[in-house]
Amino acid sequence: MLQAITHQGDQIIIAAKSHAAIQKLKASNQKYYCPVCHSEVRIRAGTEVIPHFAHHANAKCFSIEGGEGEYHEQGKLMIYQWLEKQQLDVKLEPYLSLIKQRPDMLVEIGNKQIAIEFQCAMIPKEVINNRSKGYQSSGIQPIWIIGANQLKRITATTLRISPFLLSMMHQFSSSTSNKLFFFCPDTKQFVIAQHVFIINKRSAIAKFRVRQLMKTTIVDLFREKLLADQELLSLWMREKEKFRTKPIHVSRLGHLWQQWLYRNQTSIIYLPSIIHLPVESQYFMKTPLWIWQSKLVVEYLVKISVGSYLERSRINDLFQSEDHYSKKDFPLIYQVKDPINQYLQLLCKLGIIKQYNLSLYKKQKNIIFHANLEQAINADRILLKQLMNAK
Template sequence: MPKSLSFHKLEERRVITILVAKTRQQELFYLTGKHARAELKEIRLREKFFCPSCKAPLLLKIGEINIPHFAHQTRSDCDHFSEPESSLHLQGKLLLYQFFQRLDLKVELESYIPQIRQRADLLVNGQFAIEFQCSTIPVPLLKQRSEGYRKLNIRAIWIKGLKAPCREEIGMLHLKTHEVEMRRSTEQVSFLLLFYPPSNRFYYHSNLFYVSTNRWVGKTKSIGTNKQVFPFAVPKALTKEEFNVVLGIFRNARQQYIRSQLYFDNRIKSLYCRLCYELRLDMTNLPAWFGIPILGAECLKQPAVLWQLQAVAGWEKGISVDMLIASGKLVLSNPARATQATVLVSDYLALYLISKDHSSKDFKLLDIAYDNYCKSLRKLRK
């Protein structure tokens, strides 16, 4: 397929597969696991099915491996916003549908909303659109879908589909741009909600600290559908011991970054080396308070050690945080995040001044950094 083929052209060439169809009597027919395959084959002989959205004829496919589903008889651009279905996606939607039913909630499978021409994977109580996303989705499209629901006072909840279970630990996570956009923010923590259909289990990536590009440090924990609630359970804040693990991972990431800078052919071109020279710091052995984890640091593109060195260098020269950000020396991930960056850098400088007056031993740094983490959470609750 030519690289120049547009996103919209790709959309037009898809075959949409769905779990809900209309019969000739204009009644909705759901493939929710209620009918056995043999029963479905008999129904297929005497009934015709049509797409609830575009009214086109549908095929009822009943294989031995894949979940029974409907598909348009011809390639279609029906429901512009739907993704191509996979077996994982179909299975996940069915299990989520059954989960909501067990909670005695009003749930509609693949509910088409004509006002915005969108089909929600599941619509719960008419107020929550559940989007179970198994494939990559362009961020503008993700935002467009969420905005469409918002206009109708429907809350969009994005759930990432998993092809394999996650390790439950505090560790380094590799998140794609659209996955970061799928995060939910609550009064406690922000988190990414995931679902693994083969084990009927929800996973959480929570307490996410930005490292660089697609790398984050976070806590991964799971819960079975038999213990899950709705609205979905919210992860807890990190304990001091857990935060110390995050601190250790950041320390290792900092050392990796420093080694990469020391191997520069021309250290004059290395911003890290220049900042260490300006601040009269040993570039091979920085004080512990440089490169520490702070919530919300994704508003800056640079690694923690670099933007924190720049913040201190600006403070030493008497440059205000606003001026430092306006100068472009601190690279924003989005110009609209300037205010967030100002608060972030100001909070770090306050932490830096406290740290400077104490011993640089790890236990002191842990106390100060964890206290800052807790303060950040309290700000989110306001």
Template sequence: MLLAITKSGDTFIPSTLKTHELQLIKKQNLSYYCPACKERVVLRAGLKQIAHFAHRSKSDCDNLSKGEGKIHEQGKKDLYNWLKAQNVEVSLEHYIQSIKQRADLFVKWNNRLFVIEYQCAKIPIKDILKRTYAYQSISIMPIWILGAKQMKRLSKYSIHLTKTLELYLHSTPYCQSPLMYFYCPIRQQFAKFHLFAQTDTSKAIGLFEFNPLRELTFFDTPHTQYNKEMLDEWYKEQFKFRFHLPKHCYGKEKAFRNWLYHMQLHPSTISSFVGLPIRYQLKMNCSIWDWQSRLCYVFINNHKRFSYHQVMHYMRPYKKSQMLLPLVNTPIDPVKEYLDLLIQLKILTFEDNMYFVIRRLKTYCNPQEALKGDKKMKDLLKNKVKYK
């Protein structure tokens, strides 16, 4: 840990001192204590590591750091100095007694409380949820910033998004799309990933924004101007869905493929209005092709008009529990996003709190016609559709 307290209760951060100053401190053989358990800790300061404190080997303190590593320590230090330089009230390695949890950074800003967790190592989903909900239970907003090694880019506009990484997506009423944060202390570079759409279970399309840390301020206004080239990335995924059938299907994907067979549908000829990019797809518990095809072919095609309540009732089984999305604090609904797109694409209209079906969605006669339809859809989305 980077911080300890003295006998008089003052905090001491050795990494803020120069090398010769640290050597003088070590010679004084002063006593330092953990701010959580009050046990005596050992000052470690060498040429190859950031000056820090360590518990004795048999300690069972809740504040005990477990091999966080040099990158993690440097990242915490950089973020702490960055906030201090902006005159933001911040505490390093702040221990919160009520929930027995240590925050990397504890921030007071604009009459609100925040914690920043700089997470370099992979941790279980249950730990992410536990720590996030613990902060929220005492009205503290958690912000997770990941180490750069956890960013697995697949292309200029896509990222490998596991179920674990999905939990680090942030969203508030002020964000038009979910955000994920990364920081590299080696380059002192901060990165934001603005989610545009999720296609399969492990891939997300979006915009990367890279900035030197010194050029940013705490709570910068999120960037939301999407690049139309991201729709080219989506178009590739649509092609993959149509013609690259998985060798093995399990769980919900297998159930979806069986449903398609039962409905006499095939991915190669399904409507181009199925699989449209939705920014809050993470709120659904199945793929975009799964729930959108069911909504189109079972619900919309069998109604001349319907209410918002009716469609939400039908889609309820395909939505995730809010408990699995602790950092997504926005009322934006993916089904509503999709219906808004269909209105812009002249499939639906909305009047007097009712949706009216202008034209039904049909399958194509052959794969060649489907490819032409997808190309036309991509052009429509680029030129006419406004993402709100």
């Protein structure tokens, strides 16, 4: 831990002190205590570790859980000092006895409290959810900043995604995009990935912003910078081509889906271009885009004639509760939007269906299956360009 208290109750942040000051503290034989369990701790300061306080080997304390490495301690100290320089009321590693949690930092801005967690190692999403809900139960806004050691960028606009990262995705209001916050203590940079669109279980498209720590304020982290429709759909064009030409990742789910396509006398090559379209709230679905969208199109939309009505209740019957997550799985998301509704809105933009009210649509066009790969790819491009121009 970066801080301890003296017998008089004074707080000492050891990492903020000079080498000479630390040596003076060590020579003074002053005793220091853990602010959580109040047991005695000792100063650890060497050439290869950031100065900190450590419990004795047999200590049992809440604060020891999930041991913290040098990368984490360094990043936490930098973020704390960054907040202090903005003249914000910030506490380092405070213990919140009411909920028995210890955030890395607790910041007060006006009448609002923010708990900041700097997380550099993978932990179960259940732990993240439970901690987030604990803060929220006390009226505290949790913000998780992920160590940049967990950021795996594939290209300038794509990153590796995982349940661990998705559990720390934020949305602060119904009108703002989803965001992932990263920080690297080595480069002293924030990386914000926002407007995240899931491609598959391993990757996602996002708009990235890189900000130097000392040229950034806490307010800057929340500024909106979205993917323009043209940018998103241009990037998705590449994903559509991969979808058509490269084998779907071998998995039990993928194998079952391909068997389902065979039973429906079709394949990936022939599928209508309206299948596998980008939906921002795809993170809420357990099944990949192409599976649930093809199910809606092939099992329902194709089978009804032009001019027939589509009932939302019939669409809902196509899916089971295990096809999507619970809203409780995303405590950091202000409003989980309905991915099926977002997909239906795309079909409305394309003129495939027309919406009459919240639960009723009408089929406007026939659904076209393709004859070969070349026709499919050309049709995909035309459709995405149509979406770019749609209002």
